[in-house]
Amino acid sequence: MRINCLALDHQILPIEVREKIVFSHDQAIQFLTEFRHRYQIEDVLLISTCNRTELYILANNSHEGFGILNSILQTWQTDRDFRVPIQCAAIHSHGASVRRLMRIAAGLESQIIGESEVLGQVRMAKDLSDKAGATGKVMIRLWEKALRCGKRVRSETRLGDGALSVAYGALWIARKIHGSLKGLSFGIIGAGEISELVLKNLDTIKDKKLRILNRSPERAELLAERFGGIAGSLDELAVTIQESDVVVCSTGSQIPLIKKDELSTVLKERKRSLLLIDLGVPRDIEPDCGNLPQVFLNNLDDLARLIEENLDERRSAIPEALEIVDHEAHRFELWLNGLRSEPALKALRKAMEDACQFELELLKDEVDQETHEKLLVLLPRLVKRVLHKPTEDLRAQGGDLEPRFLKQLEALFQMEDRPESEDSA
Amino acid sequence: MLTVLYGVILAGERRILTGEHRGSGAIGNWILGTTSLHLLALVMRGVQVGACPVASQWDSLSLLAWCIAVLQILLVKFSGDRSTLIYSFSLVFLLQIGSASFTLRVSETSERIIDSLTSVHAFSALIGVAGVAIAGIHGALWMLLRNSIKNGRFGFLFKRLSSLEEIARLNRISTGIAATALTMTLLTSLFLNRTYSEFQQPDVVVTMILWGIFGCLTLFPRSTGSVIATRAWFSLLGFCGVVFIIGWIALFGFHAQ
Numbered sequence: 001m002r003i004n005c006l007a008l009d010h011q012i013l014p015i016e017v018r019e020k021i022v023f024s025h026d027q028a029i030q031f032l033t034e035f036r037h038r039y040q041i042e043d044v045l046l047i048s049t050c051n052r053t054e055l056y057i058l059a060n061n062s063h064e065g066f067g068i069l070n071s072i073l074q075t076w077q078t079d080r081d082f083r084v085p086i087q088c089a090a091i092h093s094h095g096a097s098v099r100r101l102m103r104i105a106a107g108l109e110s111q112i113i114g115e116s117e118v119l120g121q122v123r124m125a126k127d128l129s130d131k132a133g134a135t136g137k138v139m140i141r142l143w144e145k146a147l148r149c150g151k152r153v154r155s156e157t158r159l160g161d162g163a164l165s166v167a168y169g170a171l172w173i174a175r176k177i178h179g180s181l182k183g184l185s186f187g188i189i190g191a192g193e194i195s196e197l198v199l200k201n202l203d204t205i206k207d208k209k210l211r212i213l214n215r216s217p218e219r220a221e222l223l224a225e226r227f228g229g230i231a232g233s234l235d236e237l238a239v240t241i242q243e244s245d246v247v248v249c250s251t252g253s254q255i256p257l258i259k260k261d262e263l264s265t266v267l268k269e270r271k272r273s274l275l276l277i278d279l280g281v282p283r284d285i286e287p288d289c290g291n292l293p294q295v296f297l298n299n300l301d302d303l304a305r306l307i308e309e310n311l312d313e314r315r316s317a318i319p320e321a322l323e324i325v326d327h328e329a330h331r332f333e334l335w336l337n338g339l340r341s342e343p344a345l346k347a348l349r350k351a352m353e354d355a356c357q358f359e360l361e362l363l364k365d366e367v368d369q370e371t372h373e374k375l376l377v378l379l380p381r382l383v384k385r386v387l388h389k390p391t392e393d394l395r396a397q398g399g400d401l402e403p404r405f406l407k408q409l410e411a412l413f414q415m416e417d418r419p420e421s422e423d424s425a
Numbered sequence: 426m427l428t429v430l431y432g433v434i435l436a437g438e439r440r441i442l443t444g445e446h447r448g449s450g451a452i453g454n455w456i457l458g459t460t461s462l463h464l465l466a467l468v469m470r471g472v473q474v475g476a477c478p479v480a481s482q483w484d485s486l487s488l489l490a491w492c493i494a495v496l497q498i499l500l501v502k503f504s505g506d507r508s509t510l511i512y513s514f515s516l517v518f519l520l521q522i523g524s525a526s527f528t529l530r531v532s533e534t535s536e537r538i539i540d541s542l543t544s545v546h547a548f549s550a551l552i553g554v555a556g557v558a559i560a561g562i563h564g565a566l567w568m569l570l571r572n573s574i575k576n577g578r579f580g581f582l583f584k585r586l587s588s589l590e591e592i593a594r595l596n597r598i599s600t601g602i603a604a605t606a607l608t609m610t611l612l613t614s615l616f617l618n619r620t621y622s623e624f625q626q627p628d629v630v631v632t633m634i635l636w637g638i639f640g641c642l643t644l645f646p647r648s649t650g651s652v653i654a655t656r657a658w659f660s661l662l663g664f665c666g667v668v669f670i671i672g673w674i675a676l677f678g679f680h681a682q
Contacts, residue, residue: 176574176583179590273589290575293654302577309579
């Protein structure tokens, strides 16, 4: 039993190509159902997100797995009109596939290293396989191990720590000043793309008060309607500053909108700390505003520095995360190897137990009832003890053993089931 | 042994802060066990001297260390924020090392047994000094974090401390504890028939100044940014007073002796 995967991700394909091979949930279920019927494979997992489309399958051997995945790749290339530059790089061998799924769940293969959304996407992949009836025992086990690996990496290392976007960084600073963001007032000056990104990040905060100002109030109204808040024009800037705990500025203005003198006049009436985030280039807030005692002013460079420090911290956690991936992959391999040698082990155990049973039957008339009962207990325990070490060894070496050896072992202890002619031969 | 145990706590907290280990946020059994053992040692010493154990430098510094540890633990329990625990426990560790460097005198020697009222006076004074010390630590951390955000330097303190709001709250609570305990110290001193010259001793003068400062800080409203900054500065000043008192105790012993 070998796991192989076809991996088409952001590392080998640009976004123009990746968007051609994205599967919607319905498409994924349909594909998995057809795949299962066509190749008679029960263990299939399809992860399809904006960054990757990856297909994991369980084949009888690597040769079969590579063949199937190659034919799938050819079909996709023809149907969806794209070319993978180096085709063999897209299909991975057994060990690499197992590690790959775990690395994905851990966020090590993500564009933004350590991001946590991928865990949900891996979870969703199993739901899709469930709906297509393509969740075999092995793939479920691999999926469970991958999720466990992802959770361990996030809880035991710093791979998922810190902010990695300007908008999230701004909120992180706000948290460091005000503690919780719940119930705070936010002023968003400007209604461009960056403001929209900040608003998306603010969307999860409960009980917030939001005021969006823009030179042209129409655009501000659109955003206010979408994210829930009050729209206004730049004339309301002073009131907004006075009422807000966090003000994020991102306009295309060529001159500063917020000046120190005006700000100090506005803040005379105000007692709480104010965080000003200037995301505009050229800057929207005069740098001197940061000298006012209750004002914290951070610009794009500050946030870039924060993100860079967090990235460094995340990168430094990679070796630790890889150790966890290796550990979980090793445990999965042990389990899978055990699965390969299971029929042979079952046959071995059954042959020993049958032999004991046979000898016990013979002894039945020669010993008293009490001794017979003791032997009934003793012999199975003896079989267990004798077979314990060979069982452990066979399970551990299952992957390295020749399939022929396992078949022979299985056949050796099932002699009575084999046809007469074969026995005599 | 207590010094070693506090050292182990510090090492554990350092591992949590540097991310080698993820702390749960709750106070662990090791910390509770160490402070309980410390309390047991102090109670045994109290039984030995028959009063609040401030009979020697060892007693006084060790009791002060225990007061700081317990106050900090209570703050963590109350706020759920253990990001400042390591700083207070560093002071506890230093005080424990300080106390361990003095010989524990045997009770048959010239120790003065103090009465119950003096015991309350001494104990409340140490609680007050512990409160000032913790307020000072939180004040310093608040200022460092504030400067770090203002200057756009997002280093260790920015990442590891909770938030300005939370640290200011802990500073305010410890200021209140210090003011209350020091008020009790002054009230008890009125019944102790102290002479005028005793009130002129430097450690007493500094304690009274601390009481004055922290009493005023407790009465101030909390909401304005400038008040928080002022409180942080005065807390730091208070901490300097604590350093002086610790030095005085180390050199001349507790004046209640």
